[in-house]
Amino acid sequence: xxxxxxxxxxxxGAGIGAASLGGFPYIALGASHKIVIIGGGVGGTTAAxxxxxxxxxxxxxxxxxxxxxxxxxxxxxxVVGERPIDSIKFDYExxxxxxxxxxxxxxxxxxxxxxxVITQGGAKFPFDRCIVSPGIDFKWETIAxxxxxxxxxxxxxxxxxxxxxxxxxxxxxxxxxxxxIMIAPPPPYRCPPGPYERxxxxxxxxxxxxxxxxxxxLDMKDNxxxxxxxxxxxxxxxxxxxWIPSAEDGVVSHIDPIQKAVYTKEFNTEYKGGVINIxxxxxxxxxxxxxxLVDDSGWCPINRKTFExxxxxxxxxxxxxxxxxxxxxxxxxxxxxxxxxAMSILASLRGESLADPTYINVCYSLVEKSYGLSVASxxxxxxxxxxxxxxxxxxxxxxxxxxxxxxxxREVEYAHGWFQSIIKDxxxx
Amino acid sequence: MRRIHYNxxxxxxxxxxxxxxxxxxxxxxxxxxxxxxxxxxxxxxxTIPSINGLDSQYLARVMMDYKNGKRLATIMDRxxxxxxxxxxxxxxxxxxxxxxxxxxxxxxxxxxxxxxKIHQRSLCEKCHEEGGREPEExxxxxxxxxxxxxxxxxxxxxxxxxxxxxxxxLKKMLKSLKELKPEELNALSQFYASNPKGEEE
Numbered sequence: 001x002x003x004x005x006x007x008x009x010x011x012x013g014a015g016i017g018a019a020s021l022g023g024f025p026y027i028a029l030g031a032s033h034k035i036v037i038i039g040g041g042v043g044g045t046t047a048a049x050x051x052x053x054x055x056x057x058x059x060x061x062x063x064x065x066x067x068x069x070x071x072x073x074x075x076x077x078x079v080v081g082e083r084p085i086d087s088i089k090f091d092y093e094x095x096x097x098x099x100x101x102x103x104x105x106x107x108x109x110x111x112x113x114x115x116x117v118i119t120q121g122g123a124k125f126p127f128d129r130c131i132v133s134p135g136i137d138f139k140w141e142t143i144a145x146x147x148x149x150x151x152x153x154x155x156x157x158x159x160x161x162x163x164x165x166x167x168x169x170x171x172x173x174x175x176x177x178x179x180x181i182m183i184a185p186p187p188p189y190r191c192p193p194g195p196y197e198r199x200x201x202x203x204x205x206x207x208x209x210x211x212x213x214x215x216x217x218l219d220m221k222d223n224x225x226x227x228x229x230x231x232x233x234x235x236x237x238x239x240x241x242x243w244i245p246s247a248e249d250g251v252v253s254h255i256d257p258i259q260k261a262v263y264t265k266e267f268n269t270e271y272k273g274g275v276i277n278i279x280x281x282x283x284x285x286x287x288x289x290x291x292x293l294v295d296d297s298g299w300c301p302i303n304r305k306t307f308e309x310x311x312x313x314x315x316x317x318x319x320x321x322x323x324x325x326x327x328x329x330x331x332x333x334x335x336x337x338x339x340x341x342a343m344s345i346l347a348s349l350r351g352e353s354l355a356d357p358t359y360i361n362v363c364y365s366l367v368e369k370s371y372g373l374s375v376a377s378x379x380x381x382x383x384x385x386x387x388x389x390x391x392x393x394x395x396x397x398x399x400x401x402x403x404x405x406x407x408x409x410r411e412v413e414y415a416h417g418w419f420q421s422i423i424k425d426x427x428x429x
Numbered sequence: 430m431r432r433i434h435y436n437x438x439x440x441x442x443x444x445x446x447x448x449x450x451x452x453x454x455x456x457x458x459x460x461x462x463x464x465x466x467x468x469x470x471x472x473x474x475x476t477i478p479s480i481n482g483l484d485s486q487y488l489a490r491v492m493m494d495y496k497n498g499k500r501l502a503t504i505m506d507r508x509x510x511x512x513x514x515x516x517x518x519x520x521x522x523x524x525x526x527x528x529x530x531x532x533x534x535x536x537x538x539x540x541x542x543x544x545x546k547i548h549q550r551s552l553c554e555k556c557h558e559e560g561g562r563e564p565e566e567x568x569x570x571x572x573x574x575x576x577x578x579x580x581x582x583x584x585x586x587x588x589x590x591x592x593x594x595x596x597x598x599l600k601k602m603l604k605s606l607k608e609l610k611p612e613e614l615n616a617l618s619q620f621y622a623s624n625p626k627g628e629e630e
Contacts, residue, residue, distance in 0.1 A: 332465060339461050357458040358511070362466065362504060376504040378511020392511030396503070404501060404588065410476075410581070411503050417476035417577075421468035 032057050033349050036117050036127040038107040038287055040064030040092060042071075042331045042426045043133035043319030046338025048100045049427035054346055061101040061125055063117065067091065069428065070160035072191060073331045074419050076198045078164050079157065080205040081172070082369065085165055090428035098427070107134075110291035112312035129345050132293060132300070132309075133319045133334070134285025135159070136190050139298070142281045143183070144254035151278070154257055158190060158279050170275045171202060177212040178274025181262060183252050184219040188299070189282045190320050190329045192225035193375070197365040198277070200230065203239035204368050214240035216271060218262065219250045220281065225328075226365060226373055226395055233367035236399065252278075284321035291315070299323040304388050305356060305381045306344035307337060316341050325388040327379055332418075333361045335426050356381040359388060364415035372396075372411030459516060460523045469530045478578040479532060485525025486567040492517045499593065501585040531573025531625030544620025547613055551605045556598055560624040573625030579618040583609075 035051055035058055037044045048062045069090050077083040092102040105119035110130065117125040138156065140147050146154070155163035155170075171180065180202055184195040199215045206213045222245040224230075234241050244250040253265035261272045283289075283298030293300045293309050300317040301310040304325055309315045318341050319334035327333045340357050347354040359379040366372050377393040396411060397403070404410075423429045467480045480488065494500035496509035496517065509517065548554060548561075557564050561571025571579065583606055591603045609617070 335465050336462055340458070343458065343461070355458050358462070360462045360465065360508065360511075362508075374504055376507040378508055392507060394507040394510075407503060413476045413577070414503055417471070418466050420475050421464075421466050421471040421477060424468040424471050425464045 032059055033128040034059045034126060035061070035129050035131065035345065036125045037062045037131040037133065038064075038110070038117065039133035039135060039285070039319070040066070040069050040102070041133060041135050041319060041334065042422070042428075043135075043334035043338045044131065045069075045092070045095060045428055046335045046426045047131050047133065047318060047342045048095055049098060050339050050342035051345065052095075052098045052100055054342060056099065059101070060099070061103060061127075062092065062095060063103045063105060063107045063119060063125065064092070065104070065106045066161075067104050068161075070164065071331065071419075071423070071428075072158070072160045072194070073422075075157070075160035075164045076194070076201050077366070078160075079167050079171065079198060080201045081168060082201070085168075088160060088164075090423065092428075094427045094429060107287050108290070110287055110315070112291060112315055115314065127314075128349070129314050129316065131307075131316045131318060131341060131345070132288055132291065132321065133317070133338070134287045135320045136282045136329070137285050137289075138280040139283055140280060143252060143278065145257060146255050146278055146280065150255075150257050154255070154260075154276050154278060156279050157277065158194075158282075167275070167277060171205060174206075174210055174213060174274040176210040178210075179213060179271075180206070180215045180275045180277065181271050181273035182215060182217045183262065183276075183278040183280075184217055184221070184224070185279050185281045186220040186246075188329055189279070191363075192328050192330070193230070193363060193365045193373075195279055196224055196226070196230045197367070199241050199243075200233060200239065200365070200367040203234070203241050204237065207237070207239065213274070214242060216273070217241065217243045217250075218252050218264070218271065219243060219245050220252075221245065222247050226375060229373045229395060229398065230365070230367065232398055233371055233373070236371070237368055282320075284317075288317065288321045293317055293321075295323075297323060304386050305354070305383070306348070307341040308344070308348075316345065325386075326390045327359060327361055327377075327388050328363070330361055330363050332363060332422060333359070335422055336360055338426070356383060358391075362418060364411065364418060366412060366415060367408075370412055371408040372413075372415050373408075374411050374415070457523060459512075460520050463520075463524065471532075475532070475575050476577045476581070478574055478582075479530060481524055481527035482529030483525065483569045484564065484567055485521040487569045488524055489518050489521035490567070492521060501588060529570050529573070532575050532622070534576060534622055536576075536623040537619050538623070540616045540619040541623040542620075543613075544616035544618070544623075547609065547617050548620055551609070553602075553605070553617075556602075557621075561621045562624060571621040571624075574621060576618045576622035579621050580614055583614045583617065584611075587614075 037048050048060050051058050051060050071088045074088050078085050096102050105121045107117050108120045109118040115127050155167045157163040157167040199217050203215050249264045249266045251265040252262045255262045261270050284294050284300050288294050288300050295301050300322050302317050302322050307316045307318050309317055318337040320329040336359050344354050362376045364374045373396045375395045378391050379388045380391050382389045466477050469479050469481050492509050495502050495506045556568045557571055586606050591600050594600045
């Protein structure tokens, strides 16, 4: 290693024998290692790509149930017809070209002792290291009457794909004057500002197309991400959005799907809507539970520097499923974690140690086509507490403090620029 | 080329390029995060600049300006505040050793030609040599940078107060830029965006 501050760096390019790429021999460091990654979202694809990039000799296998991945980010633009669903649909061709073995199948079992993943199709994948990046699952039982089947008709659309389109169609065919009812989950959940971006964009659509309709958000909490900024935006555009927090009887406990009605926990208040969008409370994706990687919180405890599970060695958890302290469950965070995890696995295979990392999260929300908001944070690992601590966190300024009148519009353009970039950096395109 | 390529960078690029056409991947726990937003290969509407391979003095200065609120920004000021001055210097050095990759983007040739004239007339060439291809030290590569970003960067420079700028060259640039109308900025952006390094390299 030539660079002096070597702890910050990963050594590159180990391989078997006098392996040769492009005619150039390079030095061998040992046998090829098998890395199995479960989940083809941003966390899994980023980790797969970076592992392969850092050490092409690794045997990297990515197991994902679906042949396509629809990004949750930007899916709210699909909900209101601002973007076609195909523009958030991605396949795994880039990773395949890089030499990642992509298996479209459900990872149904993960045996930490045998170090093996078994798919629904019966295939077995032994590993030296396994990365679990399954995203979220829903706690269906928290809302009586709601389940995966009913969600086909009363969508959550919190995993983008067919339900995103269903919600789009329902909003389009809403009768003017009927409300859109949204149910927002308690923390922690995927994409903290997401429900409020969705409410904003639906209100934008309603203002132009169904001016007598409004959005009612029944919330299972009393505060939300970027709240002041969202509310300022809602006032700025005269959006019809009614937010009912937990403290004001906002918690929904059951649903009558035939009547298209939801009922609150405290006073059994009935809300009927032309469209109901339920974003249920969440937990780590299924395989994390099957493999005994979760704790009582429903999420996976990890070493927050390396992302290795605290329950089973050589298994790493990244993305929404992991318990990541002050880092939110967000695509950018999953991308960052995928890279750090790739580096930490490489370091561990080589018996090296990684410098304590920094982490970043950037999160854009659109209130309107030309009005974007952001939160940008830098974090550091704190060894003594195993916490990921925020060192710099800030949101877009309120309207009165904008340094430039074009700020909000620029944030929309940067949101779209960010989207293009993160897709590339996650090897989805 | 005055940029120095360290041995390990060369080794790395040799190892990686056949498998996947990546520019030198600089991999450390600090700059590994940059590419989430500053992808080298993002598409034509990417509003965020390509930063790999830019002059390290320039990168360090810009990051410090962001950190100290001396440069207009949406989120880079907030991100820069998360790093020490020393880390910023390190990151700039690492990124500076990378290879700049021109963005393939649609170009309005008429505008680009107008931009070329503005570039010459406004004495941009003095520092942004060869139409921004081979800049002098402390100056970023403009040729092949993303057009939307270039436009915004120049628009933002127009808004700065020259009195707050110490650097003499930058002061001159501000003066020149302030005389340009939006359509001229647009033409200049098209010129620089259209002028990536040629095949001779």
